[in-house]
Amino acid sequence: MDILRFITAGSVDDGKSTLIGRLLYDSKSILIDQLEAIEKQSKNREDGEIDLALLTDGLRAEREQGITIDVAYKYFSTPKRKFIIADAPGHIQYTRNMVTGASNSELAIILVDARNGVAEQTRRHSIIASLLNIPHIVVAINKMDLVEYSEDVYNNIVIDYTEVAKSLGLKDVKYIPISALNGDNIVEKSEKFLWYEGESLLDHLEKVEVANDINYTSARFPVQYVIRPQVDELHDYRGYAGKIISGVYRKGDRATIQPSGIETTIKAIEIAGKEVAEAYAPQSVVIHLQDDVDVSRGDMIVLKDNQPIVEQEFEALICWMGNKPLIPGNKYLFQINSRVVRSVVRDIEYKLDVNTLQKIDSPAKAELNDIIKATIKTASPIPMDSYKDLRENGGAILIDETSFVTVGACMIQ
Known part of the structure; x- marks a missing residue:
């Protein structure tokens, strides 16, 4: 069986963790001891239902606040496919966490609260998905039970997000109305959506073609x-x-x-x-x-007939993950695949506003979670491709020379 790696993203409280919990629960991918532990932790809920979000919100701080902070990875399989899920946090201060989770994903599920429609964080996560060149997007319109499973609400959100997708160049976009809390349209098609002619979320995840995403021409x-x-x-x-x-x-x-x-x-x-x-x-x-x-x-x-670019100086989009700011002239280890060389970040051309795509020219430094375009010079030549053409040989990281902590995710331009 092949493996589909996907990430869930959306605004705070859109139900990302509940959605993953529902996928695991309804596909019978939860161990008995896990289920018993969740049932114990859910016993104080007024409705008496199991809190499926607890399956992914593993940190104590996450459970206390009812939010996702770190990227949580979950694994499950069906008779048709294996899955690796990255549950990314929705807060803007955790942009680096989403970039980490999305860097190896072939599909992104972007949740939209049916009551709120396309929000600022929806656009931000879509921008990050486009920057990371994720080939498949699923817009899961959640909490449809709170808008009485309205077809009009669904259609209006589809119209709004279609404009976002068009502006970002997102191509393979699928829209699915769901209720993660009630399990509607998650594993099985729901009778609540008689007007919806598409497939359930799990059906789509099992069928989406990822083999075609592999580049077989550039060896x-x-x-x-x-x-x-x-x-x-x-x-x-x-x-x-x-x-x-x-x-x-x-x-x-x-x-x-x-x-x-x-x-x-x-x-x-x-x-x-x-x-x-x-x-x-x-x-x-x-x-x-x-x-x-x-x-x-x-x-x-x-x-011999299909060569990569071999350069020592090049431009890259960098998502800054370090607690110390990035200042032009700083030196780091640069790693692309198994090649590690010393490097220096020479100039910052602009900082990207991840909510609007607006470019702020020539910032003095890059702070935690900033996305910038900068020039990198390496100590020896690097064989590489542009990230847009070949993700596998266009993505790299910057590593602090003293602590060996990963401080930047690079997308070569």
């Missing part, structure tokens, strides 16, 4: 480990292990090692110890080269 293989067994029976064995992040590799292909630019030929490809004729993203493989060339961790094996 990129970052080397994670050089295998040299150093034993007599494998005296000449030299394999380069890693995960193919995009493209297709075949035995006999002409390849280039980046950033050195050395050309060679693929002699063999192994998967799980067995030789194969070809391999493709996202498989983990060992590649053997015809020539005895210098290849180290962090280098990239690419096919």
